[in-house]
Each structure stands twice: as structure tokens, then as C-alpha cells.
Amino acid sequence: MLDTIPIGYYLGLSALLFTIGTIGVLTRRNAIIIFMSIELMLNAVNLTLVSFASFMGDTAGQVFVFFVMAVAAAEAAVGLAIVLAIFRKKQTVYVDQINILKW
Amino acid sequence: MATTAIFFTILAVMAIATALVTISSKNPVVSAIALVAHFFMLAGIYLTLQAQFVAVIQILVYAGAIMVLVVFVIMLLNLGDEEQMRDKLNFKRFIAVLFGAVFIFQLWSVFLAGGGGVSKMPEQALKTGSAQSIGMALFSDYLYPFEAIGLLLLAAIVGAIILAKRKLE
Numbered sequence: 001m002l003d004t005i006p007i008g009y010y011l012g013l014s015a016l017l018f019t020i021g022t023i024g025v026l027t028r029r030n031a032i033i034i035f036m037s038i039e040l041m042l043n044a045v046n047l048t049l050v051s052f053a054s055f056m057g058d059t060a061g062q063v064f065v066f067f068v069m070a071v072a073a074a075e076a077a078v079g080l081a082i083v084l085a086i087f088r089k090k091q092t093v094y095v096d097q098i099n100i101l102k103w
Numbered sequence: 104m105a106t107t108a109i110f111f112t113i114l115a116v117m118a119i120a121t122a123l124v125t126i127s128s129k130n131p132v133v134s135a136i137a138l139v140a141h142f143f144m145l146a147g148i149y150l151t152l153q154a155q156f157v158a159v160i161q162i163l164v165y166a167g168a169i170m171v172l173v174v175f176v177i178m179l180l181n182l183g184d185e186e187q188m189r190d191k192l193n194f195k196r197f198i199a200v201l202f203g204a205v206f207i208f209q210l211w212s213v214f215l216a217g218g219g220g221v222s223k224m225p226e227q228a229l230k231t232g233s234a235q236s237i238g239m240a241l242f243s244d245y246l247y248p249f250e251a252i253g254l255l256l257l258a259a260i261v262g263a264i265i266l267a268k269r270k271l272e
Binding site: 001002003004005006007008009010011012013015016017018019020021022023024026027028029030032033035036037039040043046047050051053054055056057058059060062063065066067069070071072073074075076077078080081082083084085087088093094 | 195241
């Protein structure tokens with residue numbers, strides 16, 4: 001058994017980063033900053049998965065991180081394309097001004 | 104063990120600091136640069152967990168591809184500073200931070216009620232982080248999700264091109 005930092009610190013750090021990402025999503029108006037906060041949340045979850053994979057000696061956690069990263073890349077590409085398309089129409093990236101569906 | 108603890112402490116504090124700069128900066132370029140630094144700190148934390156493959160992939164994919172895309176979009180849209188950030192949002196921001204504090208209190212108390220957690224890694228951990236073991240798992244047990252991810256990335260490429268085109272012809 002390798003002597004290392006207890007898993008609690010990794011999980012606590014991951015919870016803190018996830019919360020910081022959530023506050024970023026809830027607070028900011030700029031759509032691109034909201035995207036970056038979502039990436040923060042995904043990275044916090046990656047940290048939890050990798051720490052459990054290491055402490056249990058199971059590779060499945062790190063394989064899942066691989067998939068999460070691929071999905072995050074795909075989501076970033078499509079989401080930024082949507083932001084570009086909306087910017088061309090409305091000339092703004094602030095989510096409180098994108099209220100076309102409001103009745 | 105002491106050097107690992109020092110490295111982990113420095114990396115963790117820097118990761119939290121860069122995350123806070125990311126969500127709170129008025130200039131989107133400053134947020135993007137802080138997020139790139141955050142990804143590098145996380146890659147260092149993955150190295151303390153003996154997860155070498157994930158650390159390198161993190162730098163290549165997140166810092167090297169996704170953040171380049173984000174910076175391109177910020178430059179393309181020519182975004183300036185967010186001026187009205189201070190006055191409009193004070194009550195909403197307070198509620199959001201309060202929610203965040205309650206949330207993290209819940210997460211930490213659930214974790215501590217479970218007994219705290221182990222502090223020793225099994226010997227296999229040295230092997231689970233290598234590219235060989237991840238490759239073995241990826242191409243045998245997880246082959247079907249691997250091919251599905253390929254299809255997902257293809258759909259994302261086609262979708263991003265279509266959505267960002269000026270005119271459909």
C-alpha cells in the first residue's frame with residue numbers, strides 16, 4: 001500500500017470546485033463565461049472519478065474520465081457554434097437579452 | 104510523502120484561486136487564461152494520483168483544444184469588459200453564493216458522515232494510471248462506448264459546422 005494524501009482532500013477539493021462552477025453558472029450573464037463555468041464543473045467531476053479510480057485500483061474510473069472529456073469537447077464545439085449563430089442575429093452574448101421565446 | 108503533500112497543497116490552492124478568477128473576472132480573456140492555468144493545476148493533481156494518462160490528455164484536450172476554441176470565439180466576437188456587472192446583480196449574486204455555501208456544506212457533511220475515507224492507495228494504482236491499462240480496458244470492456252463516442256464527435260463536428268455557417272447553400 002502506498003502512503004499518500006487521504007482521499008478526503010481530493011473529494012473536498014472536487015466539491016469546492018464544483019460549487020465554484022455552479023456559482024459561476026448562476027451568477028454570470030455572459031454566455032461564454034457560463035460555458036467556462038460548466039467546464040469547471042465537469043473537471044471537478046473528473047477529479048472525483050480519477051481519485052476513486054486510483055484509491056480503488058480500478059481503471060474504469062479513468063476510462064469514464066476519457067469519455068467525459070470527449071463529451072465536454074463535443075459540447076463546447078456545438079455550444080460555441082450556437083453562441084456564434086445567436087451573436088450574428090442579436091449582436092449580444094448576454095443571456096438576459098436573449099429572450100426571443102418570451103411571450 | 105511530505106513533498107507530495109506540499110505539491111498537492113500548492114496545486115489545490117492555485118486551482119481554487121484560478122477557478123475563482125474565472126468566475127469573477129469582468130474581462131472574458133482574463134477568465135479564459137485563468138481557466139487554462141486551472142487546467143494545468145488539475146493536471147498536476149492528477150499526477151499526484153498516479154494518473155499519468157489522464158493528466159496528459161487533460162492538457163492536450165482541455166487546455167490545448169477546448170480553450171483554444173473558446174479564445175478564438177472570444178476574439179471573433181470582439182467582446183469587451185462586462186460593464187454592468189457590479190450594480191445589477193448584488194442580490195442575485197448573494198443568493199447564489201449562499202446557495203453555494205449550503206451546497207458545499209451538504210457535500211462535506213455527507214462525506215464526513217461516511218467515515219472519512221482511506222489514506223492508502225493500493226499497489227495497483229501505479230499500474231491503473233498508465234496508458235497500457237487504460238488502453239486494455241478501453242478496447243476490450245468498453246469498446247462499444249468507445250465507438251459511440253466516435254459517432255458523437257462526428258455528429259458534433261457536423262453540427263458545429265452547420266450552426267456556424269453564414270448561409271446554408
